Amino acid sequence: MILVAGGTGRLGTLVVARLAARGLDVRVITRDPARAHHLGDDATEVVEGDVRDRASIESAMRGITTVVSAVQGFAGPGRVTPASVDRDGNANLVESAAAAGADVVLLSVVGSSADSPMELFRAKYAAEEHLRASSARWTIVRATAFVELWADIMTKPIVFGRGDNPINFVSVQDVAAVVERAVIDVRLRGMTLEIGGPENITFNELAATLQHLRGRPTKIRHVPRALLRAMSPLNRQPRAALAMDTIDMTFDAIAARDAYADLPMTDIASALDRAGEHQYRG
Numbered sequence: 001m002i003l004v005a006g007g008t009g010r011l012g013t014l015v016v017a018r019l020a021a022r023g024l025d026v027r028v029i030t031r032d033p034a035r036a037h038h039l040g041d042d043a044t045e046v047v048e049g050d051v052r053d054r055a056s057i058e059s060a061m062r063g064i065t066t067v068v069s070a071v072q073g074f075a076g077p078g079r080v081t082p083a084s085v086d087r088d089g090n091a092n093l094v095e096s097a098a099a100a101g102a103d104v105v106l107l108s109v110v111g112s113s114a115d116s117p118m119e120l121f122r123a124k125y126a127a128e129e130h131l132r133a134s135s136a137r138w139t140i141v142r143a144t145a146f147v148e149l150w151a152d153i154m155t156k157p158i159v160f161g162r163g164d165n166p167i168n169f170v171s172v173q174d175v176a177a178v179v180e181r182a183v184i185d186v187r188l189r190g191m192t193l194e195i196g197g198p199e200n201i202t203f204n205e206l207a208a209t210l211q212h213l214r215g216r217p218t219k220i221r222h223v224p225r226a227l228l229r230a231m232s233p234l235n236r237q238p239r240a241a242l243a244m245d246t247i248d249m250t251f252d253a254i255a256a257r258d259a260y261a262d263l264p265m266t267d268i269a270s271a272l273d274r275a276g277e278h279q280y281r282g
């Protein structure tokens with residue numbers, strides 16, 4: 001049985017479906033079982049638990065061979081934070097998995113490091129280090145920004161900052177395929193896989209593409225960096241937006257694909273098309 005933490009989320013839902021399609025039993029852990037309804041029969045079992053509370057995840061480990069962590073605490077319900085979910089919650093999952101003798105597949109981010117300006121990237125790096133130091137057998141999957149998430153965020157043509165910094169975007173569908181591979185192929189244990197998409201594009205270019213697909217060629221508006229700076233002390237979102245507007249967010253995805261070269265690499269236009277963006281056209 002595979003345990004998927006974050007199985008109710010954007011990526012986790014796809015991972016659960018892929019594992020179920022292979023005939024594997026999947027247990028999903030969620031803070032609210034109502035959020036797992038859309039999984040239907042893909043989830044063999046749904047259990048309630050919060051990765052911030054180790055006791056609440058201990059019983060979910062029964063009979064588990066591999067744990068997938070697709071949780072994130074950057075945004076979302078329940079007063080989550082990167083420190084409490086991505087760093088400490090993942091540490092709880094790793095400790096519980098190690099005690100149960102289960103392997104761990106951990107979702108992280110391309111660019112994670114101890115000194116990143118992004119709180120989330122530091123928390124992910126801490127989780128990676130905790131996992132590498134544990135007795136569990138592990139695979140880390142680092143991904144770039146999911147283009148489908150950003151299409152959902154950018155329902156209006158508003159760009160945070162100047163929007164002229166190139167960023168690597170990947171299709172969440174391609175990430176799900178790599179995570180599935182990481183679960184089933186134990187030769188990938190002890191490896192950190194990185195996945196991105198074929199293009200580095202700016203938020204201005206993404207906004208223009210979305211406006212074109214949606215048939216609404218209106219002018220792109222910007223939230224100025226000065227406003228983001230002013231909001232930063234109070235809120236992690238503008239801090240992250242400033243970082244994404246200024247630090248190197250590019251990635252050479254081709255060079256990273258050696259360990260899974262047979263898996264799909266979807267371009268941005270195809271990913272948005274598959275996500276149904278063309279349906280917005282009036």
Ligand SMILES: NC(=O)c1ccc[n+]([C@@H]2O[C@H](COP(=O)([O-])OP(=O)(O)OC[C@H]3O[C@@H](n4cnc5c(N)ncnc54)[C@H](OP(=O)(O)O)[C@@H]3O)[C@@H](O)[C@H]2O)c1
Nearest residue numbers: 006008009010011030031050051070071072107143145146
């Ligand atoms: N989105 C991106 O651009 C991106 C890029 C690189 C890497 N990643 C990584 O990929 C993974 C999936 O991202 P996503 O965008 O698909 O996530 P998402 O849709 O925002 O889903 C987040 C998931 O985290 C779970 N979660 C949050 N706090 C929790 C807690 N305290 N206890 C248990 N579960 C908790 C939620 O479960 P419940 O609400 O059901 O409890 C939900 O299933 C994450 O690890 C993320 O950091 C994402």
